[in-house]
Amino acid sequence: MPRSFNDKIKSFLLMGMEIAGPAAGNAFGFLVGGIEGAALGGASGVVITRSLSDFVNRTLSAREKARVAATTIFAIEKIKSRLEAGDTLRNDGFFEEKQDGKSEADEIFEGVLLKAKNEHEEKKAKIIGNIFANSAFSSSISIGQANHALRIAEGLTYRQMCLLSLITVTEGIELSDEDYGKRKKIPYETISLLQETYDLYSNYGLIILNDPNIILVQNWRGMSPKKFQLSPLGERYYQLMGIGESIPDEDIKDIARHFQLSPE
Numbered sequence: 001m002p003r004s005f006n007d008k009i010k011s012f013l014l015m016g017m018e019i020a021g022p023a024a025g026n027a028f029g030f031l032v033g034g035i036e037g038a039a040l041g042g043a044s045g046v047v048i049t050r051s052l053s054d055f056v057n058r059t060l061s062a063r064e065k066a067r068v069a070a071t072t073i074f075a076i077e078k079i080k081s082r083l084e085a086g087d088t089l090r091n092d093g094f095f096e097e098k099q100d101g102k103s104e105a106d107e108i109f110e111g112v113l114l115k116a117k118n119e120h121e122e123k124k125a126k127i128i129g130n131i132f133a134n135s136a137f138s139s140s141i142s143i144g145q146a147n148h149a150l151r152i153a154e155g156l157t158y159r160q161m162c163l164l165s166l167i168t169v170t171e172g173i174e175l176s177d178e179d180y181g182k183r184k185k186i187p188y189e190t191i192s193l194l195q196e197t198y199d200l201y202s203n204y205g206l207i208i209l210n211d212p213n214i215i216l217v218q219n220w221r222g223m224s225p226k227k228f229q230l231s232p233l234g235e236r237y238y239q240l241m242g243i244g245e246s247i248p249d250e251d252i253k254d255i256a257r258h259f260q261l262s263p264e
Contacts, residue, residue, distance in 0.1 A: 009049065012056045016069025019122050023077045024070075043095035044079050044136045047105045048072065055113055064117045067125060071116035074126040075109075078133035078242065092139040104143040108132050111150050121158045123251075128153055130242035141240060149237050152204060160196050162255045164238055165247050167207060167225050173256045181221035190258045194220040197228070206234030225259055 017024040055068055089095070095105045112132045116125055131153060135146045166173070180186055180194060198220040200206045209217065210229040217223065230238055238244065 019070035020073040074129035
């Protein structure tokens with residue numbers, strides 16, 4: 001007997017358990033009663049099911065399937081937690097189908113799954129899934145902003161996302177405000193991280209200086225996480241991507257140890 005549509009999707013999602021971990025159980029529990037949409041918060045469930053029905057039938061490698069499935073699980077988990085917290089889905093037309101039969105939500109979730117399929121840094125899966133989940137609740141996030149956030153999430157390394165979290169930490173981690181421009185010898189790992197920090201500043205505009213004595217930083221030698229804070233755009237996308245809640249403390253501490261003052 002052929003498998004039902006629900007069984008095919010659930011089997012597909014099972015492939016994401018290795019990456020998603022405990023989140024998978026929460027997502028599957030939320031699917032009880034049918035995957036058609038009601039159990040997923042109405043319109044958001046319809047969008048997820050519609051996009052997944054396409055990906056289930058695509059020719060993907062086993063790892064691509066795992067990434068797509070895990071990202072979907074993380075998105076479902078986030079939607080579930082927000083609904084349980086009393087949040088309501090947006091009703092500004094985000095989920096309404098247009099003349100081509102697709103909604104803005106369809107476009108964003110398809111983008112999420114495509115980014116997930118091609119993303120080799122699998123630790124970013126939860127953050128990519130959060131973009132759809134959080135966009136589904138906030139009418140202040142336009143489709144243009146959501147697509148821009150997806151593009152930025154695609155371009156950032158996982159370490160850069162850790163750096164964004166590190167910059168927001170106010171307790172528990174003591175960073176040096178060392179002037180690396182005055183040092184003759186700098187560990188290669190620190191140089192790499194300084195360059196990634198500079199990229200956040202100069203190319204993405206996600207961080208800005210919080211040092212009144214410095215007007216402009218011209219290269220990576222002027223970087224030090226203690227001297228920076230999130231820009232307004234950085235703060236907005238930091239929240240949209242759910243970076244603060246998605247990155248384990250140990251990953252942030254692993255980055256921080258390279259910014260401790262050490263002898264030359």
